[in-house]
Every structure is written in C-alpha cells, then in structure tokens.
Amino acid sequence: MMTRVDPIESLSAGRDRRDRAIVIGAGLGGLAAAMRLGAKGYRVTVIDRLDVPGGRGSAIRQDGHRFDLGPTIVTVPQLYRELWAACGRDFDEDVELRALDPFYEIRWPDGTKFVAQQDTAKLRAEVAKLAPGDVAGFDRFLDDSARRYWFGFEDLGRRSMHRLLDLIKVLPTFARLRADRSVYAHAASRVKDEKLRMALSFHPLFIGGDPLHVTSMYILVAYLEKEFGVHYAMGGIAGMAEAMGRVITDQGGTLLMETEVDEIVIRDGVTTGVRLASGLEMGADVVVSNADAGHTYDRLLRNHKRRRWTSKRLARTRYSMSLFVWYFGTKGTRNDWSDVGHHTILNGPRYKGLLKDIFIRGRLCDDMSLYVHRPSVTDPSVAPEGDDSFYVLSPVPHLGHDNGVDWATEEPRYKEKMLKVLEDQLLPGLRDKISTEVVFTPETFRDRYLSPFGAGFSIEPRILQSAWFRPHNVSEEAKGLYLVGAGTHPGAGVPGVISTAEVLSQLVPDPEVVR
Known part of the structure; x- marks a missing residue:
C-alpha cells in the first residue's frame, strides 16, 4: 500500500525546501529517478494524478482479475539490480523474476509459426524450419545486433547526449553501423524470407516505432533478449512499481497520489518548484518531469518562453502510434x-502495408496484428482459480492524423473484429467464456496519461529523434529542471526508461552542491 499524503500537509511540512526534489509522474522512469535522487540524499516527493504508482506500468483489478496495463516483460535484469544496489537494496529480495523460455510465439494466418527462444541451436532450428536458406544471414544479423547493443545501449544509452559535441564524436560509428538504415531494411539485407524479416524487425513496435523507419540501431533488441533472457515479474510490472515505491518511502520520500501538477514554476531562469492543479505551490531545488516530454514542454511550461522545445517544434515532432488494448477475463x-503460452503474436495478412496505414496514412484498417498476453500460465494470481486474464493489443494510429478515428463509434466495431481474429486463429469459443473486460483506446491514453495525441510510447525513436535530437535529460529551458521517461534519451522501452534515471543521476549535483 502506498502512503497518501494531503497536499496541504506536504506543503506545510516542506517550507524548508533545502535538498528537496520533486518528481512529476510515478511512471517507471519517475520512480527510478526518485530512487536515484533518494540515494544521493535528496528528500523526494513524487506527484502523480493516478491512484497507484506505475503509470503505464500500473494495473487495474476487476472482478478478481488483475490486468497489467502496459509493459509485460522484464529484459536486461541487471539494470534493476544496479538500480536497487545504488539504493543499498537487493532487487531479488523485493521482486521475483521468472524466466520465460520460449520468449514468445509468432503465428501467421497460414498456420506458420516461429518460436523465439534463448538456446542458439533451437533458435537456428526455428530459422531453418521457416527459411532454410537464411540461417547464415540470421547468424550475421545476430552479430550485427550484438555490436549495436554494446554501442547503442551500453555506451550511448547510459550517458547523457545533451551536448552537440557528444553527437559529433559518434557520427563515424553511426555511419559504420548504418544507423541511417531502418530496422526492416537491415533485416532485409541479411535474410530473404518475408516472414523471417518480420520476425527480426517487429521489435520497434514494442517501443512505439515504425520498423520501416526506426533506425537500425534498435536491432540490438535481438541480442538483448537472447543474451539476458526475457522475464516476467511475479505480481506484474505493477508489483515491481509498488516495490519501487516502497524503496522511495523507506528512503524518506513521499508518494503524493491523486494529485496533478499544473505547471512547473520558473523564476529568473531557475526552477523553483511546481504549482498543483489546486493552486498550491510546492518548492524544490530540483524538479524532474516524468510526464510525457511533449506535455512537459507544451503544457507544464506553457507560461515560460522556450528556446528549444517550442510549440512549433513539438508540432513537427513525430509521435509513436497509439494502441487499442482489450483486457478481459475468462471463466x-x-x-x-x-x-497458447504466455506471449503470442498474431500477424495479419499484411506487414509493410499495415505499418504504412498505422504510421503514415493514419488509417484504421479491417486487418490487424495482435500481441496476446496470457500471464495466468506463469502467474496464477492474476485471475480467480481456474480462470484466465488476457491482454490483447493492436497498434493503431494516434489521434493526430488529419483523418482521425471516431473511437466512440469504432470501439465496439474494432473489438468485434479483434474477437473474430482471436477465435479464428488462437482462442476458439472465446466469446462465450468472457466474464469481465476493460478497453483502452487512444483516447484513454490521451486522458489517463496526458499523452499527446494518445501516443502509446511518446516520441517515435527515428534517427533524427534519437540521442542528441531527442529531448535531453537536462533541460535547456531552466536551471534545476530535468526530464526522464520514454520521450527522453535514451528512449522508449522499459530498459530505456530505467536508463533515463541512471543518466539523470549523473547530471543532478549532490545536495550539498545545490545548497
């Protein structure tokens, strides 16, 4: 259980604001940032408009079912162990990870399957079964992935990229690794089979990117999964978020839930705190925004003249696709x-055409590709005994396209189409087994998470929206203002979000320096 604190009491208790830090948003990036700041000695207050921590990684409990709302897997587990260790804690004492192997199964309408797994021999056998002539090309792809992981994740992804010189220094490596090439184009350069190309290139969809346009640096995910495995946190990501909240409160920090920040207060170029929707002002020496970067600059800094992330520039920014997510329990x-295992990906009849409709044309199509999460096969606590909890996700256009979708009309239609795909390809007889349900549309993402255009993953990680080109972890707009989360460097995906807090800790001075 998280401690609820009355804003007035918190404000009164904080009149002496020395060493105070405020984190806006209790998403995974905000929670990790608060842990890092607490480890430095700051007195941290995390403020969030939801009633539970976790942001997109929170959960809804309904009729005995727990529905994890956003991320469902844990990769690169050493990141979390390092985060906990920085706070003098043992991650494995607070969170139980369960290794998943196989990772997921990819299915096509014609019955073809590809099982992603950790064992190299078994994985190569899957490739040989799908595309016998592409095994050598697949081996080259894995080598390519490893090189990009060590450069893109372990090097660039774990340090700040807010100085232009940092970008200039790495341009030769970007060129050598063909960062200008898309993930799909790189897969196509290594293998010929279209189904295998899909299996090697779809991963950017997990972080809101179009595989046809996102930089090929993101093929690093193939190495990341194979080297470190794919895990499920027992109790879900929401349970991990609650564990992060306990670390923060044990450090003396506060989680101020069901409270909305309306504005970041800046005086004479220095961040002095935040103003709540209630009108109350809370002072701090350091303010960290885990709100969407677009919301941070366009809304929370609306009364401050911005030098870099102006409204005009944000209007030109490409955001990730949105999501239609159907959570349901079955009896x-x-x-x-x-x-049907823990993770299944159902491909529609089109791949490249569907991607173009979602990201470029902004069209809601009759065909769809689905990600199906069935956590009850690993974690029985998600549903009543004998029952299942499901989460089925379909990428859809965000709300910013000219031919926007009327979701009030389309929600029941789209859900019916989704049901037909599920019954025909994966879960026969599903309609009669559903006992409870919740639906999220792009409008839910806009209203619940204050995400511009209802984007599911903030700013799309294209080449000119990555590294130095992405919103920086230290803001140019005011001293004492920092950003973390999916829309900042190093970017989307849970490992990237957790890494934003690591980068933050390198940038924020120790409390005695702030004094």
Whole structure:
C-alpha cells in the first residue's frame, strides 16, 4: 500500500525546501529517478494524478482479475539490480523474476509459426524450419545486433547526449553501423524470407516505432533478449512499481497520489518548484518531469518562453502510434487452449502495408496484428482459480492524423473484429467464456496519461529523434529542471526508461552542491 499524503500537509511540512526534489509522474522512469535522487540524499516527493504508482506500468483489478496495463516483460535484469544496489537494496529480495523460455510465439494466418527462444541451436532450428536458406544471414544479423547493443545501449544509452559535441564524436560509428538504415531494411539485407524479416524487425513496435523507419540501431533488441533472457515479474510490472515505491518511502520520500501538477514554476531562469492543479505551490531545488516530454514542454511550461522545445517544434515532432488494448477475463479456461503460452503474436495478412496505414496514412484498417498476453500460465494470481486474464493489443494510429478515428463509434466495431481474429486463429469459443473486460483506446491514453495525441510510447525513436535530437535529460529551458521517461534519451522501452534515471543521476549535483 502506498502512503497518501494531503497536499496541504506536504506543503506545510516542506517550507524548508533545502535538498528537496520533486518528481512529476510515478511512471517507471519517475520512480527510478526518485530512487536515484533518494540515494544521493535528496528528500523526494513524487506527484502523480493516478491512484497507484506505475503509470503505464500500473494495473487495474476487476472482478478478481488483475490486468497489467502496459509493459509485460522484464529484459536486461541487471539494470534493476544496479538500480536497487545504488539504493543499498537487493532487487531479488523485493521482486521475483521468472524466466520465460520460449520468449514468445509468432503465428501467421497460414498456420506458420516461429518460436523465439534463448538456446542458439533451437533458435537456428526455428530459422531453418521457416527459411532454410537464411540461417547464415540470421547468424550475421545476430552479430550485427550484438555490436549495436554494446554501442547503442551500453555506451550511448547510459550517458547523457545533451551536448552537440557528444553527437559529433559518434557520427563515424553511426555511419559504420548504418544507423541511417531502418530496422526492416537491415533485416532485409541479411535474410530473404518475408516472414523471417518480420520476425527480426517487429521489435520497434514494442517501443512505439515504425520498423520501416526506426533506425537500425534498435536491432540490438535481438541480442538483448537472447543474451539476458526475457522475464516476467511475479505480481506484474505493477508489483515491481509498488516495490519501487516502497524503496522511495523507506528512503524518506513521499508518494503524493491523486494529485496533478499544473505547471512547473520558473523564476529568473531557475526552477523553483511546481504549482498543483489546486493552486498550491510546492518548492524544490530540483524538479524532474516524468510526464510525457511533449506535455512537459507544451503544457507544464506553457507560461515560460522556450528556446528549444517550442510549440512549433513539438508540432513537427513525430509521435509513436497509439494502441487499442482489450483486457478481459475468462471463466474456467485455465486448462483450455493448451497451445497458447504466455506471449503470442498474431500477424495479419499484411506487414509493410499495415505499418504504412498505422504510421503514415493514419488509417484504421479491417486487418490487424495482435500481441496476446496470457500471464495466468506463469502467474496464477492474476485471475480467480481456474480462470484466465488476457491482454490483447493492436497498434493503431494516434489521434493526430488529419483523418482521425471516431473511437466512440469504432470501439465496439474494432473489438468485434479483434474477437473474430482471436477465435479464428488462437482462442476458439472465446466469446462465450468472457466474464469481465476493460478497453483502452487512444483516447484513454490521451486522458489517463496526458499523452499527446494518445501516443502509446511518446516520441517515435527515428534517427533524427534519437540521442542528441531527442529531448535531453537536462533541460535547456531552466536551471534545476530535468526530464526522464520514454520521450527522453535514451528512449522508449522499459530498459530505456530505467536508463533515463541512471543518466539523470549523473547530471543532478549532490545536495550539498545545490545548497
């Protein structure tokens, strides 16, 4: 249980604001930032408009089911162990990770399957079964992925890129690794089979990117998964977020839930705190925004003249696609659908055409590709005994396209189409088994998370929206203002979000320096 604190009491208690830090947003980036600041000695207050921590990584509990709302897997587990260790804690004492192997199964409408897994021999056998002539090319792709991981994640992804000189220094490496090439184009340069190209290039969709346009640096995910595995946090990502909240409160910090920040207060170029929607002002020496970067600059700094991230510039920014997510519980199905594991990806009849409709044309199509999460096969606590909890996600256009979708009309239609795909390809008889449900549309992402255009993953990680080109972790707009989260460097995806807090800790001075 998280401590609820009355804003007035918190404000009164904080009149002496020395060493105070405020984190706007209790998403995973904000929680990790608060942990890092607490470890430095700051007295941290995390403020969030939701009633539970976790942001997109929170959960809804309904009719005995727990629905994890956003991220469902844990990769690069050493990041979390390092985060906990920086706070003098043991991650494995607070969170139980369960390794998943196989990672997920990819299915096509014609019945073809590809099982992603950690064992190299088994993985190569899957490639040989799908595309016998592409095994050598697949081996080269894995080598390519490893090089990009060590450069893109372990080097660039764990340090700040707010200085132009930092970008200039790495341009030769970007050129050598063909960062100008898209993820799909790189996969196509290594293998010929279109299904295998999809299996090697779809990963940017997990972080809101178009595989046809996102920089090929993101093929690093293939190495990341294979080298460190894919894990599930027992209790879900929401349970991990609650564990992060406990670390913060144990450090003396406060989680101020069901409270909205209306504005970041800047006086004479220095960040002095925040103003709540209630009108109350809270002072701090350091303010960190885990709100969407677009919301931070366009809304929270609306009364401050901005030098870099102006409204005009934000209007030119490309945001990720949005999501249609159907969460539902099923009655008495735990032993049904025995061939359906923890993670399944159902491909539609098109790949490149569907991507163009979602990202470029902004069209809601009749066909769809689905990500199906069935955590009850690993974690029985997500549903009543004998039942299942499901999460089915379809990428859809965000709300910013000229031909915007009327979701009030389309929600029931789209859900019906999704149901047909599920019954035909994965879960026969599903309609009669559903006992409870929740639906998120792009409008939910806009209203619940204050995400511009209802984007599911903030700013799209294209080459000219990455590294130095992405919103920096230290803001140019005012002294004492910092940003973390999916829309900042190093970018989207849970490992990237956690890394933004590591970068932050390198930039924020120790409390005695602030004094």
